[in-house]
Amino acid sequence: MTSPIWHPFTQHGLQPIMTHIDRAEGSYLYRSDGQRIFDGISSWWVVTHGHCHPQLVAAAQEQAGKLDQVIFAGHTHGPAERLAAQLVALAPPGLDKVFYSDSGSTAVEVAVKMALGYWYHQGEPQRQKLIVLEHGYHGDTIGTMSIGERGVFNQAYSPLLFDVLSIPFPAPGQEEASLQALHDHLSAHPDQIAALIVEPLVLGAGGMFMYGPETLAAYHKICTDHNVVFIADEVMTGWGRTGTLFACEQAGIAPDILCTSKGLTGGLIPLAATLCQNRFFDAHYSQDRAKMFFHSSSYTANPIACAVGDANCQIWQDEPVRDRLQALTHMQAQHLKALATQEGFSNPRQQGTITAIDITVPDQGYLSEIAPKLYHYFQSHGLLLRPLGNSVYVMPPYSTTQDDLDFLYNVLSNAPNIL
Numbered sequence: 520m521t522s523p524i525w526h527p528f529t530q531h532g533l534q535p536i537m538t539h540i541d542r543a544e545g546s547y548l549y550r551s552d553g554q555r556i557f558d559g560i561s562s563w564w565v566v567t568h569g570h571c572h573p574q575l576v577a578a579a580q581e582q583a584g585k586l587d588q589v590i591f592a593g594h595t596h597g598p599a600e601r602l603a604a605q606l607v608a609l610a611p612p613g614l615d616k617v618f619y620s621d622s623g624s625t626a627v628e629v630a631v632k633m634a635l636g637y638w639y640h641q642g643e644p645q646r647q648k649l650i651v652l653e654h655g656y657h658g659d660t661i662g663t664m665s666i667g668e669r670g671v672f673n674q675a676y677s678p679l680l681f682d683v684l685s686i687p688f689p690a691p692g693q694e695e696a697s698l699q700a701l702h703d704h705l706s707a708h709p710d711q712i713a714a715l716i717v718e719p720l721v722l723g724a725g726g727m728f729m730y731g732p733e734t735l736a737a738y739h740k741i742c743t744d745h746n747v748v749f750i751a752d753e754v755m756t757g758w759g760r761t762g763t764l765f766a767c768e769q770a771g772i773a774p775d776i777l778c779t780s781k782g783l784t785g786g787l788i789p790l791a792a793t794l795c796q797n798r799f800f801d802a803h804y805s806q807d808r809a810k811m812f813f814h815s816s817s818y819t820a821n822p823i824a825c826a827v828g829d830a831n832c833q834i835w836q837d838e839p840v841r842d843r844l845q846a847l848t849h850m851q852a853q854h855l856k857a858l859a860t861q862e863g864f865s866n867p868r869q870q871g872t873i874t875a876i877d878i879t880v881p882d883q884g885y886l887s888e889i890a891p892k893l894y895h896y897f898q899s900h901g902l903l904l905r906p907l908g909n910s911v912y913v914m915p916p917y918s919t920t921q922d923d924l925d926f927l928y929n930v931l932s933n934a935p936n937i938l
């Protein structure tokens with residue numbers, strides 16, 4: 520029987536059959552036939568503490584029976600208030616306002632609208648240009664595609680995408696060129712730049728490219744010196760992936776605006792938040808209704824999602840999450856080191872709990888023939904890994920054990936032999 524479902528980022532012509540999952544627990548997904556699959560990519564980077572963490576499940580169940588949903592314009596509720604207070608306390612200093620939405624893309628759209636609205640209401644409406652990082656990814660809506668890397672993913676929609684200024688990725692040894700490019704854009708367009716948006720330390724969907732905290736700090740300093748809004752898209756890097764709760768902590772910086780989603784609810788339910796400094800709120804504060812922040816989605820600050828987010832913050836306080844991150848980071852480093860010495864692998868890289876390595880092939884890039892072959896090889900071994908072109912990355916939940924990783928890297932080390 521054919522399904523009416525059109526799946527995301529899936530070529531149905533090549534992959535007609537979907538893997539049917541019945542349940543999940545900890546670091547594993549369970550198929551209908553009972554076979555288990557190790558979730559090596561945290562189900563698209565969202566699951567942090569492991570699947571179906573009992574406290575998160577309980578929070579969702581309890582809240583669902585009490586207050587399911589309420590319009591968030593003109594209304595508020597306990598879960599949203601409690602979560603906002605926790606977020607302000609956990610985030611880098613100065614991020615004192617919280618705007619809720621439902622996904623990473625919307626968190627980024629909100630950030631961009633906050634920055635542009637800020638300049639507009641400050642009487643600098645000419646500040647409209649955005650600067651972005653090469654290989655960046657911020658989502659799949661028209662706005663977030665516009666500020667992301669252009670390529671096969673968005674070619675069909677290019678007539679609708681708006682122009683941005685781009686700076687080169689700060690690959691090792693090329694940091695100065697990237698910083699210089701930022702300087703050059705700022706001098707070439709005085710008083711026209713609204714904001715710089717970056718994924719801190721790790722550029723995820725663009726290819727798991729990694730750069731150092733010194734460069735991140737330098738971007739932030741340049742923006743501050745030039746009075747340009749600094750937006751950190753921590754949708755993927757947040758909630759421990761890079762070893763600290765937020766990646767910006769490692770650079771000792773507090774962004775002007777921070778986007779968070781994926782791990783915000785531990786991966787249990789969709790929710791996003793855009794945190795900003797008071798000045799963005801203040802710029803929209805008025806007795807004039809024409810100056811309000813014109814943004815919402817129907818489910819903004821859904822109580823069930825907020826209750827789960829609140830429970831997630833509680834887990835970060837009650838459980839030794841940071842110790843787990845440290846242990847996972849260490850185990851990942853050991854395995855990556857061993858793998859890097861093997862034939863067929865190159866460019867090993869790691870940032871906290873995330874590792875990535877390239878498999879040597881003649882055709883590189885996202886559409887590399889190797890990616891689907893690898894995907895099926897991993898699946899047939901009970902492993903969920905989804906290579907970006909010829910780059911394989913491992914981003915497991917924090918419930919992952921040494922045995923799990925032994926198994927994963929054993930399968931991975933054999934990957935070049937299947938080609």
Ligand SMILES: *Cc1c(COP(=O)(O)O)cnc(C)c1O
Pocket residue numbers: 622623624625627656657658659718723724752753754755756780781
């Ligand atoms: C995943 C991701 C997004 C988009 O999030 P969605 O929830 O898929 O809309 C935005 N930015 C970054 C850095 C991401 O990794």
